[in-house]
Amino acid sequence: MRRALRLRAAAPYLLLLPGLLWLVIFYVYPAFQMFLTSLWTGNLDTGYQQTWNWGIYGEAISEYWPWLARSIVYGGLATILAFALGFPLAYAIAFRGGQYKNVLLFLVIAPFFTSFLLRTISWKIILADSGLVLGPLKEIGILPEEFRLLATPAAVIAGITYNFLPFMTLPLYVALEKIDKRLIEAAEDLYAGPWRPQGTVVGVAIGGALGLVVGLVMDYGPFALSIPFAIAGALVGTWLIGQAFIRVTLPLALPGIFAGSLLTFIPAVGDFINAELLGNPQSLMIGNVIQARYLKVTDYPTASALSFVLMLAILIGLFIYARLIGTEELTGASI
């Protein structure tokens, strides 16, 4: 009997042990080794020594900060664009999906069943200079003959947005689906009406600012996108968004917004496939540098330093996030 009791107390640890051991040996320890490796000196031919060369962090960051900054800007923009695209989609599925709910959810995750590389290569075909999208537009004369999308920052950001859109949409859907629809009805019964004129102003401000940033990053100049984005923002703020949405739906969707933006931003910042396949040498990201430093140049110390900085930046960001929304929420939200 006592033996059985002791077994009982040990049971959770016996179940945990093999899996957690695997994660400690092949996740935690390698992260620590990466830190040690960043403080090596030498090269692959003559061998490496542990020299604790802390200066490498300063050197690596000062040499590669444009790539780091670009990764954060591209990843951030892709996250915002994925939110702008994914929120109405998740909303429509959760609130108006009806009998098509499961079919629509299935279509949202269907891209996952196709190789990530093949999907990105498909975009190469679709965005080609006289391909599916640009070909007809050039034929009618809407776009000038020399206009291109492929090999521009726009294509990289669009590719990242596309690849992680399902990661954004699914948590948003889960959060919106949970909302008790009677709360929104109650808000409307209590005279929650349209959100104008504040909605119009907020729409213009957000649309204009986003258009400005996207336009600058994508090299289209400050106004090419900010004017249409501001108009779109005004229309959305005037007619589509009501007070019930601002006061009830949006606050209740916050856990989904947090989870979705994390699940999009983290892989987006580290991505290098989109930049490599859809971009140009001026639109490379920190992932491209890390990959090249490790696998092509075998400059392990610099590559490890950059990789460690990337990991640390994300962990610090996560820590702040966890402080804001609570650890349980954070680890639980990824379900």
Add this chain to the structure above:
Amino acid sequence: MATSSAALAARRTPADRVARAVDRWLLPVYVVGVTAYLILPVAVMILFSFNDPTGRSNLVWRGFSLDAWFNPVGRPGLGEAVRNSLVVAFLATLVATVLGTSIALALTRYQFRGRAATNVLIFLPMATPEIVLGASLLTMFVATADLPLPGGVLFPLNIRTVMIAHIMFCISFVVVTVKARLAHFPRNLEEAAMDLGANEWTTFWKVTFPLILPGIVAGALLAFSLSIDDYVVTAFTSGQTETFPLYIYGSQLRGIPVQVNVIGTIIFGTAVLLVLLTTFWQRRVAAREYGAGE
């Protein structure tokens, strides 16, 4: 009073009729548009698997042909790469599913110290960019290469290191999937089995396991799809071993053969079929469980 009548009047303005129309028409049109955007690259991939395979690359449409479909691995190295991918995916899924399910069971059915730390350890690999996962494993494999071991290098880069890496990043996803299933578990069924004289072992295999099996299968499917599609971590841990994603990446510089699209389409079709079958099966199990719970 003034505000309420204003609000009521506002509901009937032409502007609000616009809002109603937008609500009825714009949202469906938008949904169709965005899902089309999501599916378009998949459709292009499938379409180009029927391209005439005579050219050097598969970026331009040359005409309908079934040649690649009759000879899906007819390129040097492609068959080997696909076989490696399948072997890695099967074994990594098997191990990750066993390890992940055990952790999920421990987390949902026992109270123990260190639960919060366990949750964080499960969460972190999912919150680390793939390139960091791959890079840190590579630094460990490189650092252990100089250890004076009798058997030579501890982790020579080959299919085994790829499997180690894939198991590592699959475990967390299995835990999360199985845990979601266990959260709604009808514990009274287990108590009933124990009351009827079954011991813990029998109860687990006769009652618990059949009920959580759909969750385990869902976790395994997720692990399999993550493993078979992984490029980034594999690129860092594979050495000379080639997998299907590595083959695609390598050939995209020289020009991708049509056969790659054929295999991509087969993987897509299989995945869709498996997910549909599992969903159908899960519904049946859920219905039965509900009936039993009455």
